[in-house]
Amino acid sequence: MSDFPSYTPPKVWTWDKENGGRFANINRPIAGSTHEKELPVGRQPLQLYSLATPNGVKVTVMLEELLALGHRGAEYDAWLIRIMDGDQFGSGFVAVNPNSKIPALLDRSGATPIRVFESGSILFYLAEKFGAFLPADPATRAECMSWLFWQMGSAPYLGGGFGHFYAYAPTKIEYAINRFAMETKRQLDVLDRRLAQSEYLAGPHYTIADIAVWPWYGALAKGLIYEAGEFLEVQEYKNVQRWTEAIAARPAVQRGRKVNRISGEPSDQLHERHDAGDFEKKTQDKAEAGENIAVG
């Protein structure tokens, strides 16, 4: 502990815009928009404004799963929001999500558009709207909602805590990495024990709880985020591994994780999705071959 750089907070915190952190260009202590910008609107009933981070992938997986079940009303336009460029602070985006974070959904299927923000809330909204991936029986439904809310409360310790200090902070702070590595491993163990008893989180069936948890903890279990697989010994969580692989094998999941993705293999990146044919025709490998034309 004695090696810690000491810092005495001033009486009143002030904003140091040049604090050198990785997200210094987008982090601000105030809400609201920074510039006027309308959001594009396509022809589909649902308009999604997002990016393929784990929070964004939850919603594109859900929409692809709903479409796979035959719910035509789940057709969607997925528009790319480049958060590192500050698109989330445009006036149109802030009108859909006053919290300026992806994902944000606008349901234009009725007389008056309905805005939905927060990924958990979007999953629940869609599950109720289409009567899918949300168990009807009260006990299983409660279990499903408990795991959904567990994810919303827990992942900030994984992403904003562990991931931030292990992978992104300008200096490696042992105290912070220890604190959040411990919590992340505890969370993996919580999941592992649950998945030892149950095929999916809420019970025998795949639900919005799995759709919410998989993009974060499945990616962590496969070492795909923060390059932390070895550090956290993720292979030890055998039940999490089994569940991760089962979900990754679902065709709708494979499609959903490509939508609004701007990194990785070009064939896995579908920057914008406007109909089902875009997976065949508009991924970045095709764009790089000159076949893709910007939409919208």
Ligand SMILES: N[C@@H](CCC(=O)N[C@@H](CS)C(=O)NCC(=O)O)C(=O)O
């Ligand atoms: N609790 C929110 C978290 C959303 C969130 O943190 N989104 C990040 C990307 S994963 C974002 O938009 N960050 C931009 C920013 O913080 O300015 C949810 O689940 O929807």
